[in-house]
Amino acid sequence: xxxxxxxxxxxxxxxxxxxVAGLGLAxxxxxxxxxxxxxxxxxxxxASQAFAQQGxxxxxxxxxxxxxxxxxxxxxxxxxxxxxxxxxxDSIAMNGGTSYEALTFGxxxxxxxxxxxxxxxxxxxxxxxxxxxxxxxxxxxxxxxYEQDAGFYQDDIANATEGQKINEAAExxxxxxxxxxxxxxxxxxxxxxxxxxxxxxxxxxxxGYFYSxxxxxxxxxxxxxxxxxxxxxxxxxxxxxGTQTVYDTLFGGYTGLYTVVDGWDSIYELDxxxxxxxxxx
Numbered sequence: 001x002x003x004x005x006x007x008x009x010x011x012x013x014x015x016x017x018x019x020v021a022g023l024g025l026a027x028x029x030x031x032x033x034x035x036x037x038x039x040x041x042x043x044x045x046x047a048s049q050a051f052a053q054q055g056x057x058x059x060x061x062x063x064x065x066x067x068x069x070x071x072x073x074x075x076x077x078x079x080x081x082x083x084x085x086x087x088x089x090d091s092i093a094m095n096g097g098t099s100y101e102a103l104t105f106g107x108x109x110x111x112x113x114x115x116x117x118x119x120x121x122x123x124x125x126x127x128x129x130x131x132x133x134x135x136x137x138x139x140x141x142x143x144x145x146y147e148q149d150a151g152f153y154q155d156d157i158a159n160a161t162e163g164q165k166i167n168e169a170a171e172x173x174x175x176x177x178x179x180x181x182x183x184x185x186x187x188x189x190x191x192x193x194x195x196x197x198x199x200x201x202x203x204x205x206x207x208g209y210f211y212s213x214x215x216x217x218x219x220x221x222x223x224x225x226x227x228x229x230x231x232x233x234x235x236x237x238x239x240x241x242g243t244q245t246v247y248d249t250l251f252g253g254y255t256g257l258y259t260v261v262d263g264w265d266s267i268y269e270l271d272x273x274x275x276x277x278x279x280x281x
Contacts, residue, residue, distance in 0.1 A: 046271040047196055047238055047254070048182055048278055054080040055259055056113045056120075058105065059236065062256035066244045068106030075103070075120035076257075083177040086202045086234065087120035092131050094207050100130035105258075109247040113260070121174075128172045128205060135167045135210035142216040156217045163211025163220045170210065170228055173203065183279040184271060196270045196278075198236045198257070203229040240269055 051057075059074040060066075073090040089103035103123050108116055143160045146153035180200035187194040208225030215223040236257055243252040243264055252261040253268050273280050 044267040044269045046269055046275060047198065048271050048275050050253075050259075050268055051078050051084070051180065051182070051198070052080065052082070054078060054113075056116050057253060057257050057259045058108070058116075058251070059086075059257055060105075062237070062239075064256065065241075066105045066246050066251040066258055068104065068246050070105050072103040072105060072108075075116065077117050077120070077177075078180075079177055082179055084180045084200055085175050085177045086200070087124040087175055088127060088205060089120055089123045092127060092205060092207045094131055094134055094210070094213065098130040098134040100127050105246045105249075105251065108260070109249045111249075116260075124175060125172060131205065131207060131210065132167060132170050135212035136164065138212035139164045139167060139216065159219050160211070160216060163215060163224075166209075166211050166220055166224070173229055175203065178202065181279065182271065182277075183281075184273055184275075185281045186273050191273065193270045193272055196238045198238060200234055201231055202234045204232050206230050238270060240267075 055078045057076045057078070058066075058072045059076060060070055060072055064070050071090050073088070075087045075089055077085045077087070079085070091100060091102045092098065103120070107119070111119065139160055143157065143164065146157045146160065178200050180198060183197050183199065184193050185195045185197075186192060206226050206228060209228045211220050211224060236254075238257065239255040241253065241255045243250055243261060243266060244258075245251075250261050250264070250266075251258040252266045253259045271278055
């Protein structure tokens with residue numbers, strides 16, 4: 001995988017110097033647009049405090065650890081007011097595939113929080129556009145094939161034409177900030193945290209909505225699956241982990257959920273049952 005410098009990444013994805021409007025994420029030293037680190041703890045910080053401040057966190061599979069080629073499935077942008085915006089940045093299942101390339105931890109090297117948020121927003125839009133275009137291209141190829149012998153494929157032409165209208169009408173929806181919650185499950189004594197979960201609702205792009213691939217030849221209403229965007233609950237179980245350097249950028253946080261930190265002693269912990277504002281079993 002090619003390593004991009006901060007300057008190279010900005011050029012590649014067309015990101016200007018203007019940050020996401022209203023985000024104003026601060027670096028660990030309090031300077032706006034800093035070196036990329038959230039306000040990392042000097043010793044340790046609980047999840048409730050970590051997510052209550054403005055910050056950018058990268059979600060990946062729970063059994064993945066930040067490496068240059070590790071896929072970032074989504075970028076979570078916390079606004080410091082109890083809300084989070086989730087940008088999907090992984091690949092999406094489509095028959096025939098798409099031109100979209102998933103975001104990786106290596107792509108984030110040297111970027112500030114604002115720049116990561118900008119990149120996530122751009123990748124989320126790119127992901128939609130590539131998925132839509134793939135469906136349009138596949139359906140167009142099928143239509144061209146059917147029309148070569150229209151006497152045998154009248155129904156297929158009608159179905160594919162209707163399906164293509166659905167593809168072309170699909171419109172991108174910008175992810176929105178939604179409230180999140182934290183919940184603790186205690187051990188047998190009821191006095192100690194056994195596990196903690198971050199939860200919120202999120203709209204996810206449904207690749208099964210588009211008419212392409214195996215759908216060709218069938219009526220759209222018989223094969224298309226659900227709405228273009230579907231609501232789902234995202235639940236991330238937080239488990240304490242260490243830090244990892246990818247190129248020149250240090251990541252820390254929880255297993256499956258990482259942020260840029262500025263030191264090896266940046267440790268994030270689970271909240272205790274007496275933490276205010278957290279649901280406890």
